[in-house]
Amino acid sequence: MRLFEDLFHNADSDFKIPPPRQSQPVQVKIDFSVYRIVALVEKTQTLHSSVWLRVKWVDERLQWNPQNYKNITHFVTTKRVWIPDVTLYNDVREVDRPLTMDTKLINHDGTVTWQGLVVYLSLCKLATFYFPFDEQHCHFKFGSSSYTDNELAIGNISATGDMSRYISNGEWDIRGIPVTMGGEEPYDGTPTPAVTYTVVVRRRGTYYLIALFLPLFFMVLLTTSSFYLPVESGEKALLSVIVFLSHMVYTVVVVALLPPPSGMLPLIEHYLLQVQILTAMSTILNVAVVQIHYRGEHQCRMPTWAKRLVRHSIGRRLKMMPQVKRKQKEEKIELTRKMLLFGMHAVRNAFGVGGAEAERPSLVEQDADQGPFGNRPDVTDTPEYKRVQRSILTCLTHMNMETSERAALRATRFDWAQLAMVCDRVCFTCYVFISVVVIAIITTRVLNAPHVSWGKFTSAVRNA
Incomplete structure (x- = not known):
């Protein structure tokens, strides 16, 4: 061409x-x-x-x-x-x-x-x-x-x-x-x-909201729920340890997905680190609460300052004033009444006082001046009767001392349990407050980015 x-x-x-x-x-x-x-x-x-x-x-x-x-x-x-x-x-x-x-x-x-x-x-x-x-x-x-x-x-x-x-x-x-x-x-x-x-x-960011932040949010909820779990369940510290180990595994998986830092750590890694610290602290605090709760089992007396802290300072502000339950008093009265009835009936049976069991009047129906044996000087003045009387008094005294010791032990357990509840509530309040502050700081830092606005952020959350 x-x-x-x-x-x-x-x-x-x-x-x-x-x-x-x-x-x-x-x-x-x-x-x-x-x-x-x-x-x-x-x-x-x-x-x-x-x-x-x-x-x-x-x-x-x-x-x-x-x-x-x-x-x-x-x-x-x-x-x-x-x-x-x-x-x-x-x-x-x-x-x-x-x-x-x-x-x-x-x-x-x-x-x-x-x-x-x-x-x-x-x-x-x-x-x-x-x-x-x-x-x-x-x-x-x-x-x-x-x-x-x-x-x-x-x-x-x-x-x-x-x-x-x-x-x-x-x-x-x-x-x-x-x-x-x-x-x-x-x-x-x-x-x-x-x-x-x-x-x-x-x-x-929609995919990462679901894959990264949603499991992390559920872990925070589980950590929060561990403070509400009663100590008597026996699973309070165990739940905290399981959540902490799960968070460690989750962190290893997430770090493998995250890009390597270029100059500064990403905000999500800051948040992961802070949540991990909070989870570890909550585990330690839950173990401490369990330890405080069971100190009453070892008959350890609570210090006076701790009682004031529970009854007058923090306990009153948290509306957790300890009250001696009426049920405990009723149980003590019922136990004493049963002991007396047992002793009196033992004496009546030993001396053959009264007729058949169906014909014997109850202690409440008898005259207080007559006593359970009525006016029988031939029985009440005998040496055998006095010996039995002394034995019964000794037995009742021993039972009364044992009842008092049990009541003191129950009171000690109750005081330590109240202290554990107050500590648990304080830890829960601090954990929730710190978690909210951390989330607010991270969210504010994200919204302060030059390419991110509140509308775009909420749109990404809705799309998730």
Whole structure:
């Protein structure tokens, strides 16, 4: 074809830069369009993306008059023509994809257009402090390493990068592609042309709200419920230990999912650490409450200051004033009455006083002045009667002492149990207060992020 022979007769045209116009550098325009975000790997801090790239420049050596060549205005060729060495500075691929391997569209006015779908693996420094509500800025810096600003000028076709071809990603939403112009200062101090496209992506936090925060919320509820579990159940300390061990396993799993810290720990790791500390403290406090509750079993007397603390200070403020139950008094009276009846009936049976069991009047029905034996001096004045009387008095005295000791033991147990309840309530109040404060601080820090608002935060919660 005559047009090809006329345009490519010079074999050196594919190696030399086009001659400048009036000492102006060759203008290279780039159109950058993100087609798809394949993956943003936090551990290696690399962005795997598919980009639609279009590069245009003017080569006056490739101009022709369409009228002289059967009105051919443009054609596509795979021949080697001069191509600007525009490369991605932060590309980490081992094998590059040079532009010379693809076809070019050449227009009759000398405009050369190269376009194609390029898969890049570029470096992207991540800021994971607000994870999972973070916003990342990944830079694509294109420039030339062979030409200076006086020979080559790189610019953008449009004001921003193109997002119209973007295919939605399940984890990331693209927010914009601003463009900045600026070159590099190489080793010899000569500036080189460059253009930077900043791909702004925002993570979809709905999945992480369900996968990370929901189990953590349930663990906090379980820790809170351990304070309500009574000590008598025998499972109070065990529940706290189980929740603490579950939280340790959960932390190991979550840390494997979280991105590595880049400068500062993410807020979620701060929250995990604080919840872990609170869970450990609640376990220690529950064990201490169980220990306090069972100190009464060892007949340890409660200090006076502890009684005042329970009955007059904290106990009154928490509306947990200890009251001696009437049931305990009634049990003591009933026990004493049964002892007396047993002793009196034993004497009556020993001396054969009265008739059959059905004919004997009860102690309540008998006259108090007569006693259980009536007016029988022949029985009451005998030495045997006095001996039995002394034995009964000794037995009753022993029973009374035993009853008093049991009552004192019950009172001691009751005092320690009340102290344990007061301590449990104080620990519960402190735990809830600290948990609410921690959640409020974390939420405030998230909402103070420049890319997060209350509406976006509540929307993510509703979508979860």
